[in-house]
Amino acid sequence: MEKKHGMLFLLVLMLNVAAVLIGLWFYSAQLLSSSLLLWLFIPDCPLYVFLCILMLLGKIKSETLNLIIAASTLKYGLWTILVLFFYGTYYFSPADILMYSIFMLGHIGMAAQGFLLLPKETPKAAIFLLLAWFLLNDFADYALGAHPSVPIAHVRQIALFTLALSFSIAVLLPLLQKGAHSKHVQSLRSMLF
Template identity: 25%
Template sequence: MSIVGMKLDKLLKRRAIIWLLLAVNIPGTIYGYIWYGNQLAYTAAHYPSWLLPFVPDSPTASLFFTLALILLLYPPKTMAGMAARALIEALAVVTSVKYGIWAVAIILAGGYQGGTIGWQDWMLISSHAGMAVEALLYARFFICRRMLPLALLWTLLNDTVDYSWGVYPWLPKALADDVPQVQTFTFLLTLISAAFAWLASAGINSRRPKLK
């Protein structure tokens, strides 16, 4: 590892930095669920209730990452706890990378096709790009690799439910006639995100620096 990489690892593993990320991600996650409020209400009124957990994709990804940071600060001691931690971390990396990139791409695609990109959209672009970046940066500190296949299966299931039942995130109006293309992009992005997660988590078992 290069000197720059070692310094970056040391910085990212500082408890103060992790707490700073929690201070950003916790309210961001809450805001994300509020953002999905209208779609959740619409889904509750028109679809079976079991579909509700599949609606708020990005805030759930942020929730997984938030939990992963907490478990990094306070790792469980039991085998069951370690297994749960690994699964949460795997879900955190795969879904944060996937929905981080997805939201940026969809907003920009809507703008490219004539939609308006306002300040809220730019806020979403920056926050979702941050989701993907932080997940990739912290993946090498996680113990998630053996659980990545399960995280991939869950995310593919989520995609299948979204586009089979029509509960995918509401798209910009400019993309209303592009749902089949968005669906294909979404499934491909899930596979790509899982591959990114696998590569980013390489080599974590032998070199996991201690928290400062």
């Protein structure tokens, strides 16, 4: 029996579509000036939000792929929130304050969505695959230059933070999953999805 989705679900889908379009606009100049080989690694946030749309619509059946999508959505949502917060003077100039304030709110929603979409359980092999995917992305970002605009003077710090975030999510995944499937969070999940 197919689940009927309500207006809240449709709102989540529409917000996701808007986020993908805004994200692709944001990354368009970087994509056009980069090698096609890096395109998979440049628009992290819009890519994972797009894949969340496919997950929500039931188009992705692989449990491992669902894990990678949900955990990556959580990672890049958190990454953006924290980088914007800690380097606010770089991002929140008078000319850009509105745009980055909207980005901050959107990425809070993105991180929450990734958390809510985490599967209940994951085989250990899938966690290692997730970590390998995270590390490949981190390598592309900081060794090949696929990362978004960040303060040049702090690239090394941000790269180390990114690695720490990758390992933290992989190591803490069982706890995150337990939290995502707790009774209180489960009621929110059923309301939205």
